[in-house]
Amino acid sequence: MTDPTHRTARSTADWQAADAAHYLHPFTDFRSLAAKGSRVIVSGENIYLRDSDGARILDAMSGLWCVNVGYGRTELIEAATRQMTTLPFYNSFFQTATPPAIELAELLAQVTPPQFAHVFFSGSGSEGNDTVVRMVRRYWDVLGQPERSVIISRKNAYHGSTMAGASLGGMSGMHEQGGLPIPGIVHIDQPFWFENANPGESRDAFGLRAAGWLEAKILELGADRVAAFIGEPVQGAGGVIVPPDTYWPEIQRICDRHGVLLVSDEVICGFGRTGRWFGCETFGFRPDLMTFAKGVTSGYVPLGGVMVGERIARVLIDQGGEFNHGYTYSGHPVACAVALANIRLVQREGLVERVRDDTGPYLAERFATLLAHPLVGEVQTCGLMGAVQLVQDKATNRTFAPELGIGMVCRGHCFGNGLIMRAVGDRMIVAPPLVITRAQIDEMMALIERCLDLTLADVEARGRA
Numbered sequence: 050m051t052d053p054t055h056r057t058a059r060s061t062a063d064w065q066a067a068d069a070a071h072y073l074h075p076f077t078d079f080r081s082l083a084a085k086g087s088r089v090i091v092s093g094e095n096i097y098l099r100d101s102d103g104a105r106i107l108d109a110m111s112g113l114w115c116v117n118v119g120y121g122r123t124e125l126i127e128a129a130t131r132q133m134t135t136l137p138f139y140n141s142f143f144q145t146a147t148p149p150a151i152e153l154a155e156l157l158a159q160v161t162p163p164q165f166a167h168v169f170f171s172g173s174g175s176e177g178n179d180t181v182v183r184m185v186r187r188y189w190d191v192l193g194q195p196e197r198s199v200i201i202s203r204k205n206a207y208h209g210s211t212m213a214g215a216s217l218g219g220m221s222g223m224h225e226q227g228g229l230p231i232p233g234i235v236h237i238d239q240p241f242w243f244e245n246a247n248p249g250e251s252r253d254a255f256g257l258r259a260a261g262w263l264e265a266k267i268l269e270l271g272a273d274r275v276a277a278f279i280g281e282p283v284q285g286a287g288g289v290i291v292p293p294d295t296y297w298p299e300i301q302r303i304c305d306r307h308g309v310l311l312v313s314d315e316v317i318c319g320f321g322r323t324g325r326w327f328g329c330e331t332f333g334f335r336p337d338l339m340t341f342a343k344g345v346t347s348g349y350v351p352l353g354g355v356m357v358g359e360r361i362a363r364v365l366i367d368q369g370g371e372f373n374h375g376y377t378y379s380g381h382p383v384a385c386a387v388a389l390a391n392i393r394l395v396q397r398e399g400l401v402e403r404v405r406d407d408t409g410p411y412l413a414e415r416f417a418t419l420l421a422h423p424l425v426g427e428v429q430t431c432g433l434m435g436a437v438q439l440v441q442d443k444a445t446n447r448t449f450a451p452e453l454g455i456g457m458v459c460r461g462h463c464f465g466n467g468l469i470m471r472a473v474g475d476r477m478i479v480a481p482p483l484v485i486t487r488a489q490i491d492e493m494m495a496l497i498e499r500c501l502d503l504t505l506a507d508v509e510a511r512g513r514a
């Protein structure tokens with residue numbers, strides 16, 4: 050697997066020393082990484098990466114859930130080069146716009162559900178969610194109901210790492226640092242059947258019960274104080290938590306009943322990941338706002354934004370006055386040019402339909418076979434996302450003691466065997482590029498099986514020690 054012709058001008062040790070001396074990585078224990086040395090990724094082609102030792106790695110996480118069209122696509126590279134040559138930057142603040150931003154707004158209105166005709170651009174998913182907070186509060190202000198300011202989100206949700214994004218998110222580790230959440234954001238439990246269902250409770254019954262936690266929270270706060278509910282159609286960073294089919298339609302009914310705005314964070318689920326263009330289409334709900342990022346450019350350049358439903362857009366346009374919010378890179382022309390090329394590529398290659406009709410069902414079929422493995426208690430997939438729940442005892446689904454860090458043990462084997470698969474606690478997750486073929490899914494599954502076997506061997510060796 051290691052190919053010396055791919056070595057870089059500087060040695061791996063040299064890269065690692067410079068990295069440790071100067072570079073603070075996101076979501077990282079700085080000291081332990083500096084001691085260990087980071088893995089230096091130098092190039093990518095299709096669904097494969099190369100590191101600075103020349104090792105080939107199957108990227109089953111699409112970078113960070115974003116490289117949907119795979120690495121090395123000339124259409125995107127050329128679009129960026131053309132736009133950089135013509136106009137590398139101009140802003141949208143001073144009553145100006147650029148052709149790529151206008152055209153992208155137009156194309157987004159076509160590929161998103163019918164309630165969306167307008168977009169507000171940001172540079173990332175986190176910034177998009179900051180915009181959501183500003184915009185829903187502005188909406189209720191303009192309507193003369195400023196007390197409707199509370200936003201309800203869910204525990205274990207991930208909505209980004211800015212102050213508002215991390216506050217909307219439900220990650221306790223993030224809230225512990227920096228005095229979060231900011232005021233006016235509250236959390237309910239997540240629809241995680243494996244962990245939260247009662248003994249014998251069906252997925253559908255659990256889905257309805259979990260949606261009921263939203264209604265209980267709205268009633269507790271008073272509907273006239275609640276601005277919006279936000280959720281990821283499938284909780285991604287939380288461990289690919291696929292909700293029961295009953296969950297989202299019931300959430301929709303509850304929001305409608307109480308006049309609460311519904312926000313779908315499509316940063317991971319958007320642009321085909323679930324087998325439809327947007328996750329809300331897969332799960333059958335109709336959001337008022339939709340955050341997007343990642344897959345809009347397949348991660349080639351940063352871009353995010355919020356699709357603004359007509360219910361909100363009409364109020365802000367017709368009665369709103371100035372909205373005092375925006376980013377230097379809102380509608381960045383290079384990012385928008387790349388997004389246009391990316392979305393057209395997704396359309397031309399029929400990638401969304403391919404996930405829906407072919408590779409998504411195939412992944413589901415292949416993942417189901419993992420249930421025979423002694424370490425696997427549950428598997429879930431949705432389109433091209435999958436989760437494998439590791440358990441100590443299959444009969445009772447008893448999980449491992451957290452201090453064993455079994456997910457990290459398995460992830461270590463993945464790293465060592467040329468596979469990028471992520472661990473969220475004891476859940477191993479994948480979200481491969483949407484261009485992955487059946488043969489490549491087979492290759493990925495063989496690697497997953499090998500890594501599960503190696504993890505099992507570790508568990509057994511520990512048992513004997």
Ligand SMILES: Cc1ncc(COP(=O)(O)O)c(C=O)c1O
Binds near residue numbers: 285286
């Ligand atoms: C659902 C969701 N929302 C928001 C974000 C934040 O996006 P970004 O990292 O681009 O700020 C992420 C990132 O993983 C995400 O998964």
